[in-house]
Amino acid sequence: TPEMLLLEAQNKAKQTEDIKKKIDNLVPELKALHKDTKHKPKVRVYEGINGLREVYWDLLYTKEAKDLKTFSDPATIFKMFPDFVNQVVERADRGIKMYAVCPSTKEVLNLIEKTPPSAIDELLVIPKNKFKSLNNIAIYGNRIGLASPKERFGIIIESKEIADLLRSNFNLAWEEVKRLNKS
DSSP states (O other), rough: HHHHHHHHHHHHHHHHHHHHHHHHHHHHHHHHHTTTOOOEEEEEEEEEEEEEHHHHHHGOOOOOEEEEEEEOOOHHHHEEEEETHHHHHHHHHHTEEEEEEEEHHHHHHHHHHHSSSOSSSSEEEEEEGGOOOEEEEEETEEEEEEEEETTTTEEEEHHHHHHHHHHHHHHHHHHHHHHHHOO
């Protein structure tokens, strides 16, 4: 009937008007979330074994990287990537000094013993019960690399502010680990 068609058209118009009102109410909130800031961090997510490789090798493609500060389990990295020694050699050849805090597991200590010491790197170990994660974090240049070998993904965050904050935190931890290793 014509009345039914009119009623249906009115209902559709009301639904459309309700949706428009909801969107109008959301627009200011969305604009606030999407403020134009001068310095937005760049975040990239990598998946799978090839993605992890990109995260671990990114340091070599970062021109502003003067050193590498990392909490890592090198035994896990070398198990996944037996050719990781090439990354280590190239990093050292470029003069990028590594400061690493690693768990004192049998595998890591064995790896340290077998690997010729680099003239520029410093490595400290902490009790494995204090290093409960297989995840790795690396701070280099204006970037932070996070890698989860177990879950097979990695993240690179490019932000000077965040990198500086985490570098400061690493430096505090580094001094404490050095102090604990002496005592």
